Amino acid sequence: MLIPIENVLSNDEVRQFRDVLARATWQDGSQTAGTLARSVKQNQQLDDGSEAAVQLGNHVLRRLGSMPTFISAALPKKIYPPKFNRYADGGTYGAHVDSAVMQVPGTNITVRSDLSATLFLAEPDEYDGGELEIEGPFGVQCVKLAAGDMVLYPSSSLHRVTPVTRGARIASFFWIESMVGDEGERSLLFDLDEAIQALTPLTEPDDPRLLKLTGVYHNLLRRWAST
Template sequence: MLIPIENVLSKDEVLHFRQQLAAADWQDGVKTAGTLARSAKTNLQLEDGSALAVALGNHILRKLGNHPAFISAALPHRIFPPKFNCYRNGGAYGLHVDSALMAIGGTGLTVRSDLSATLFLSEPDEYDGGELQIDGPFGVQAVKLGAGDMVLYPSSSLHQVTPVTRGERIASFFWIQSMVQQQDDRALLYDLDQAIQGLTPHSATSPDLITLTQVYHNLLRRWAVT
């Protein structure tokens, strides 16, 4: 399931990020690609662990921790520190799948990639091309969201970034280990939670709504691993 998460960052926050990233020391992204992906990857990335990457990444994590739509969709257990990339001058990333397990450097921790996230930092009209194309059960879906918005999708999906033929596509990307590993279970919980949130303003004390909430938490109790 592909889920857009709106307004992770405000427009002012995006502007601050872009000002900081404009002066960043971008490196060849092929250095961080796996063996099979190296020939398919032509982009730039911010150095992992740099002061700027850590500061901006921590800001994103703080915002996500207070974003109800993200919590509902991801049920996060552990999040890989956000990375940052830039596509320009024909830069692209061919069809690939994300690694299943990713070690967080210097921590001894490993993230199982259940969900992949792309947080867009460029507006769609700032560049041509650069669509995130995700191969799902109903065909290929192309994603190009507004700056500050994010998309979540299963890390098991084949996906690619098409060539950027004009302008720059700047984004943050990272992976989430969910408390609920199975995608179908997580999707069911998300749909149920969205229904509960939609009904709550109109009938917060309804016995039926209270029962739905009980069902949600009992399913979460059954499936979640912490």
């Protein structure tokens, strides 16, 4: 399930991010790729331990913690610290699947990648190419969102970033371990929660139908969640 989330960052926040990133030192992104991915990865990344990466990554995490749509869709248990990349001058990332389990650098914490996230930091008209192509059961979906918007998608998906032929594509990316590891179960919970939220303003708080639906949601979450 592919879920876009708008306005994770405001326009002012995007400008602040871009100012910091314009002064940052970028490294060859292939240094952080696995053996197979290294041959198809051509981009730049920030050093995860740099002041810019830590500062901006923490800001992203604070914003996500206050976003009901993200919490409902991801049901996050752990989040890998946000990373930052840049594609320009033909930069691309060929078809790959994200690693299933990742260790947070400098810690003994591991994160199972249930969901991948890309937070766009450049406007679509700033660059040509750079589409995030995600393969799913209904074919390939192309994603190129406004700056400040984010997309969530299954980490198990085969995906790629098409070559950037003009300008620069700048983004943050990270992975989420969900309390509900099964994609189908997590999608059902998200759909049910969205329906409940849509019905809530249309009914009385003590409406037995709404209470029953809410009970079903929490009982399913209780059954499926791993905390």
